[in-house]
Each structure stands twice: as C-alpha cells, then as structure tokens.
Amino acid sequence: MNEVPLLAANDLDMPALGFGTFQLDEETVKAILPEAFEAGYRHVDTAQVYGNESAVGHALATSGLARKDVFLTTKVWIDRYDPEDLLNSVRESLERLQTDYVDLLLLHWPVFGRNGMNPTLESLMRACADGLTRHVGISNFNIDQTQQAVSFCGEGVLATNQVEYHVYLGQQRLRRVLGRHNLVLTAYMPLAKARCVNDPVLWEIGSQYGKTAAQVALRWLTEQDRVAAIPATSNPHHARANIDIFNFSLSDEDRARIGKLDKHHRICAPEDLSPEWDD
Numbered sequence: 502m503n504e505v506p507l508l509a510a511n512d513l514d515m516p517a518l519g520f521g522t523f524q525l526d527e528e529t530v531k532a533i534l535p536e537a538f539e540a541g542y543r544h545v546d547t548a549q550v551y552g553n554e555s556a557v558g559h560a561l562a563t564s565g566l567a568r569k570d571v572f573l574t575t576k577v578w579i580d581r582y583d584p585e586d587l588l589n590s591v592r593e594s595l596e597r598l599q600t601d602y603v604d605l606l607l608l609h610w611p612v613f614g615r616n617g618m619n620p621t622l623e624s625l626m627r628a629c630a631d632g633l634t635r636h637v638g639i640s641n642f643n644i645d646q647t648q649q650a651v652s653f654c655g656e657g658v659l660a661t662n663q664v665e666y667h668v669y670l671g672q673q674r675l676r677r678v679l680g681r682h683n684l685v686l687t688a689y690m691p692l693a694k695a696r697c698v699n700d701p702v703l704w705e706i707g708s709q710y711g712k713t714a715a716q717v718a719l720r721w722l723t724e725q726d727r728v729a730a731i732p733a734t735s736n737p738h739h740a741r742a743n744i745d746i747f748n749f750s751l752s753d754e755d756r757a758r759i760g761k762l763d764k765h766h767r768i769c770a771p772e773d774l775s776p777e778w779d780d
C-alpha cells in the first residue's frame with residue numbers, strides 16, 4: 502500500500518494526495534472508493550453539489566477504516582450561504598456522509614449577496630466552533646477575496662484555498678499570497694482534466710523514472726510546499742497509478758522543463774460563478 506505524506510501547515514493533517522469525486526455518480530463512487538482505500542488513499546474530496554455524499558458516506562462506513570484515519574472534505578454550495586441555512590446544510594451533509602464531522606469544510610465559490618462574504622464566513626467558523634468540521638477553508642477565491650477572507654477570519658483560521666492548478670496553469674501570484682498567509686493550495690483538476698496525460702515533455706521526464714506523464718504531473722504538484730492534489734478517476738488502474746508517486750523525485754532540470762509548460766490555461770471558469778481571475 503502507498504503511504505502518502507501529510508502536509509504540515511496550520512496544523513492541517515491532510516494527506517498531500519486525495520481522491521476527487523466531481524462528476525462521479527453514486528454507483529461509480531461506491532465501486533471506486535473501496536479500490537482507492539485499498540491503494541492507500543486516506544483523503545476524499547466531495548461537495549454538496551456533486552450529489553454523491555451519500556455514496557461517499559456508504560463507502561466510508563463499509564470500508565473498515567476508522568473515521569479518524571480518513572481526511573474528509575465537503576463544500577457548501579452557494580445557495581446555502583445564508584448563515585443559518587449554512588449550518589443546516591452542513592448537518593444534512595453529515596447525515597449523508599454518515600459521520601459527526603468532516604475534516605475540512607469549504608465555501609465552494611465566492612458568490613455572495615448584498616452583505617458580502619463576512620456573514621457566510623462567520624457561519625463557516627461557527628460550524629468549526631460547533632464541531633461540525635475540524636478545519637475550514639475557501640475555494641475558487643481570487644487574491645483579493647482570499648485577502649479579504651483572511652483579514653476577516655484572522656491569520657491561521659482558513660486552512661486552504663482549493664483552486665484549479667496543474668502544469669498548464671501556474672497560479673504563481675496566488676501561490677505567493679497563499680504562502681504568505683500559510684494557506685495550503687489544494688489543486689483541483691491536477692491532471693488538467695486528463696489534458697496533460699499525453700504531454701510529450703511529461704512522458705519524457707517520466708521515462709527516466711519508469712513513470713507516466715500523469716504521475717509526473719501529480720508528483721510535481723505534491724513535491725511543492727503546502728500543495729495537495731486531488732485527482733479523480735473512475736478507473737481502478739488510474740487510481741493505483743495516481744498514488745504510486747511517492748517513490749521518486751523530480752530534479753531541478755525536470756522542474757525547469759515543467760515550469761515552461763505553463764500556458765495560463767484555465768479549464769474551469771463558469772460565467773455565473775467565477776470571480777475576476779488573477780492570471
């Protein structure tokens with residue numbers, strides 16, 4: 502079984518590699534998560550809007566794993582941001598997930614009403630104080646919004662900003678700001694939605710180590726300080742391959758070549774949800 506290192510930031514005991522579940526329906530989640538646990542994944546990323554929290558809960562409950570041994574993230578959808586409703590929505594998530602708490606609770610997108618983000622952040626922190634989650638964070642916040650959120654919540658309160666990050670989207674400016682506030686960057690779409698799995702440069706680099714392009718892309722992310730990656734797959738072979746990355750290291754030269762692949766290429770930018778992006 503593969504051992505995944507933990508990140509060490511803000512007391513966040515989060516494995517640096519997690520299992521993403523976006524666009525995986527309940528049947529697929531029930532089939533693939535046991536394979537993922539078997540392969541060594543101990544970090545699962547879901548969201549209210551994915552419609553698969555019940556299947557994640559089922560897979561966890563039947564896994565034989567102790568609850569404390571799996572790092573579980575969910576995200577509050579934007580239509581539950583009203584402060585009272587946010588807490589109700591989290592309780593509903595916990596029921597579906599068959600647990601008393603999640604490890605990390607995120608605001609899924611920075612879409613706020615007339616009163617701005619503060620009342621929702623207040624309620625997010627309340628969820629933590631009430632024991633519904635161990636950590637809180639944000640997702641898809643741009644630099645300005647991240648700074649606003651940190652300044653409202655206080656340094657050290659927000660654990661992560663989960664954003665799109667992969668070899669084709671370098672996120673240099675945001676990374677600097679997250680580093681300054683000691684926030685983890687949780688990289689979603691770490692395989693650029695499979696667009697990088699045939700990249701010739703990544704294949705060439707991987708050939709030195711007997712690894713695939715996808716494995717190089719994930720290793721590149723997880724070798725970085727305070728970066729976690731959460732690739733998704735419905736394929737057990739891919740699930741096993743994606744976690745088999747902690748037995749090799751990239752060289753400075755490899756990293757320099759990968760750095761040149763950055764095309765500021767953003768895949769996930771829904772018009773009705775996206776902030777003004779920084780790149």
Ligand SMILES: NC(=O)c1ccc[n+]([C@@H]2O[C@H](COP(=O)([O-])OP(=O)(O)OC[C@H]3O[C@@H](n4cnc5c(N)ncnc54)[C@H](OP(=O)(O)O)[C@@H]3O)[C@@H](O)[C@H]2O)c1
Nearest residue numbers: 521522523689690691692693694695715732733734735739
């Ligand atoms: N916060 C947010 O707004 C947000 C947005 C998007 C995603 N996310 C999170 O991030 C996770 C990952 O993002 P994602 O699922 O959109 O994209 P991704 O992980 O970059 O790519 C998933 C795609 O890559 C393929 N794949 C996976 N491993 C592979 C391998 N070893 N070789 C070849 N192909 C491979 C998968 O197909 P197969 O099934 O065939 O392997 C699937 O088509 C999501 O599941 C979700 O948890 C969060």
